[in-house]
Amino acid sequence: MSLAPSLTWDLESILPGGPGGAAFEAEYAALSADLLALAARSEALPAIPEPAPFAGLLLDLERISPRIDTLFSFTGCHAAADSQGEAAIRAEARMSTLGGLAARGWVTPKDRMGTMPQAAFEALLAEPSIAHMRNMLLSDRKQGRLRLSEKEESLLAALAQDGISAWGQLYDVEAGSLKVTLDRGNGPETLSAGQAAQLYWDPKREVRQAAFTAVRAGWTTIAKRCATALTHITGTRQTLNDRRGLDELDEPLVQARIARTTLTAIMEACREARPVMQRYFRAKARAMKLEKLEWHDVFAPLGEDGPGVTYEAAQEVIVRQFGEFAPGMAEFATRALTNRWIEVEDRPGKRAGGFCTDVPARHETRIFMTWCANDKAAGTLAHELGHAFHAEVLFGNPVAQRRLPMTLAETASTFAEALVREATRAQATTPGTRLRILDNSLQDATAFLCNVAARFELERELYVMRRKGPLEVEALSAATDRIFTEWFSGELAGVDDLFWAHKLHFYIPGLAFYNYPYIFGFLFANLVYEAFRPQGAAAEAAYRRLLARTGDDDAETIAKEELGLDLGDVATWRRAMAGVVRDVEAFEGEVEALG
Template structure:
């Protein structure tokens, strides 16, 4: 029998979040009480406003939207609690059952409320224009505007109800199955059974044979499960194609762009700018191969540390580094960040069955965000902590906008998280004197930036190929999906990294492709946006900070281009993305300069 892995202690072993600000336990009677009260409010809402939305005066419409928002918040509180609890142990049947119950109840509740958005969306143009301009309704202006854009893609109320009902046992069920299936998988390595987070962490080890064996072990398990994973991907791609067809979206990405509040032209300009600069990636990895003394860099060598790589960080050290970095930028941000630690809003411990990766969940405005991560003590985990705290601070600050207009679209939702990473990285670099360690830190940052910009766009190109092939060719074989994946990944490296055949199956573990199709370009959007903003911060210093905090407080209460205008950003300018690319190029040039200094 293979043993459970022996993991170095970091001090994060008991760092678990306290969800009692939502509910006391999965058996908390308040859950049932709230469900009953919310159902009653939804029934009363329908009785009062169904069939009347387009005839309400401004005060009545404000009252209706306000109550709709309140029902949304109260119901989301229960749904978030169930999801967060399940995320800590996806193999716990009790947690899974509660999460599923909330999903089913949410679908039933949405059927009672769907009339409201439909009636507003289909209201006559002259009426809608008057309401949007009315001073009484200014708080909800952006929600009113964005909701109206979906008119060409809305179906009738009975059809919308059917889609909501069937999604519970359709796409949502498949996504849950994927999460639990992957959460239960273990990867044998050197007599130990590793979780996904633990085996992928081996790719950052200095021992090349360990990296190679870890990659092979990860691949072997994925290959064994590939028939199931291929079926899941095919099923969800077909489900998306069906929904897009029913809702008259012209392309696979159209719904995501609409949700992100950006035009197809802006996204196309982003993709074109990134793919046309893949040469920066090749330039860096050729340099890294020389630094490592390797004639050929393989895919499992991409994240190999340089010889003077940073050491590990205890949880307390990571906390200190991150809070100090935020403090130097803005005491107000540091104060919010401190609450995540002091009030137990973070779950960082490694546990069997816990969801891999990291996220910050906004929950609801009347509570606060929660952060999940899997802390191993590596330097990259410090950056992950900085990243998720950036999300958390952003989410905490935009609570004042309310449930309907707080959360920004995905394109600007990554802004605060990536900016937080840049703050902490810059702070750590400034305090490091050893040029070899500085080079190792810089290499780590460059590789993270590549992963956020170039790799995410290459994955967007994979999604583009996958969804179009599924629609044109029918059900895809594993080999066909492998082919699409390898074509898009090899393009990014331009021959600087040898992609092994094993890497061909690594598309199969990426959850974003399934639970949020089209999401990944938002990472590149956020990173390039932040690199441009950070250049402005370097120029302006303290004067930059209050404007930036104002942007965070706005959340999703206005169009992204209007939110960012005070920062001197013009998202409609197709050349804007080149500003961020220049900053990436400068990072690589900085690494080259450090190499010359070291000799």
């Protein structure tokens, strides 16, 4: 029996009438007016503000934040669920204007925090009403070097709507409207690119090949426009970095709240893991009776007769396994399902991928994905419910202590996947089942240690290429081919050289390097699992405490104080990969035993 009463989510309870309705228009108008008033107050701040009025402004900026985020989530959910809906497209475009107003309100306060004398800053910190903002304010003061002058930052916020944000919107429209045609054996059918990409996990190799060919052909038709968008998104960031005296990683690392030494240690550990992953690719090729895996084989389920996974069955497994670790997680997952916070319907017109987004004005979340009846979909559901549970914990913090960085944001989601995967593995009784579960686990390792690591290196390469001129389709594809081939240790017969075009994360205007945080989250979750699983009844309280700290502390402090770990030491990340090594060894054994 399904806990979820529908395959679609409930957005009406957020704002009835959709993105073209009266409720949306009223909230948009009210928010616009409130943000304009806040911007005026912000821009009137003197060079050295008095502590009490400054604290009052900061509190008002904090109070309005949940309304802004909720409206962004509302429009984003509608646009993802109906990528060609005119009302959703218009509303999403209008949100850029609102985002510009929100950013404008913070320009002067952030400037003052970076430039005011130390005595004045300490007086601000001493204001009792904003004691909960201490870490945020200290971080803002330290980030003063990342910002231009107040006037330049104001101009930047105003220009973003028709600049970098517009290029991101153009990409979203192009990607959302892309259709491909393929034949799965029952005649030609037209699918969205996202629907077709889901077939990379189909057990039938001819279906995977047809899907890969169709998806690649589809993206080829818009590749030039994607390259143009990527040129201007990358170029804008590069120009701003040059003006600020930064390299491409300075700002993302501050946003991710990790040290450069931590990222260096992670990437070194990933490179060291290549021989281990190479063994997995070779063993999987043997299991599939192939000389080498093709790109569309990497995430294929082993065998053509693997059981499907219904949405109902996945719900049951996830709630049960969450409950074995932490009853509060199971209760939360049940509430999310029964209250229709989750969209899984497989239909044309949806955007590709999956996400979890906060609805902070209601202390709720919404999850978006497309169900495709396999283990991968069940893992995605667990992953996104992990994100949602993380948000649930953070809703107990003041707004200023919900500043969740990308790195730590992926920890709870990956941890949730691990709970379900490890419990399912323990229940496997046949060689074929063990092989499938091990393969699912190693597909995750492949995604993080090979695919995402390659994305990180490719994104760094984009800045090198952009120095030489506009990004061209041929050069982007050549760089993708070279970098992905290296990270997959040359073990694939071919890679997807158009990956740069269809990976949404390269095109998010306000978020560079949305890649290495996944690696961090995957490996850090392994360390968290290793630390908390043996604690029994105390595990939930300890886990909640760690998650609650992620909205306010940096990763190194949390790891040191909660887990006793040094994240700048590559040995820490080697330890996090111990489970991957064990899985590869077990996988090789199962493949050999099955002949």
